[in-house]
Amino acid sequence: MAGPGDAVPPHPPRRVRARRGEGGRLYKEILEAAEALLDSSGENAVTIRAVAQRVGVSNPAVYLHFADRPALLRTVSLRVWDRLDEYMANAGPSTADPFADLNNRCVAYIRFGLDHPLRYRLVASGPATEATAHVADACFRNLRHAVRRCAGDGAENAAVTALTRAICACLHGAVSLLLLQPASAWPRDLEGYAQDVAAIATRGALSLCADKKP
Structure with missing residues (x-):
């Protein structure tokens, strides 16, 4: 850098x-x-x-x-969300296991935030956040689709959306927690950190999906 x-x-x-x-x-x-x-x-x-x-x-x-600096920042923010979406879409080899797929996407989300801390901070808390909400929604839909596969077609839409929000909160919190600290305080094994958080989110999804099945 x-x-x-x-x-x-x-x-x-x-x-x-x-x-x-x-x-x-x-x-x-x-x-x-x-x-x-x-x-x-x-x-x-x-x-x-x-x-x-x-x-x-x-x-x-x-x-x-x-037209002005805010317009420039909005466009930069759009590109950040697009890149995050690409990270998740290319998270790893396609798999028939929906929970493995969700895990890969969760890892990709955390990797992106830690690989591009200043870009992530801009779209997560910067002034352009509202202007790029529809692009952020695309990332949410990306995760929601993965959660839907885990929950099964019989799960209620509201339950799938709620679970996706909980996973997003987990991922965002994992990234933001480190971004609030100096890099010297970050875990040495960032890949392991990403894998651990993704595993917690994925296993939580597995447990909740099992509880909601008839």
């Missing part, structure tokens, strides 16, 4: 002016620069000026794509 000093180059290279039809390339470069600043220095480092300097363009060039 880059250090804070890498956030904004003091003398950014002059960027070659994009040709007609290449606006999409600049849009992508702006978002990549914003994510790099977020990863290295946190949300406060993501400003229009800092992003423009990192890309090597003028401030107005950034404003052509984003």
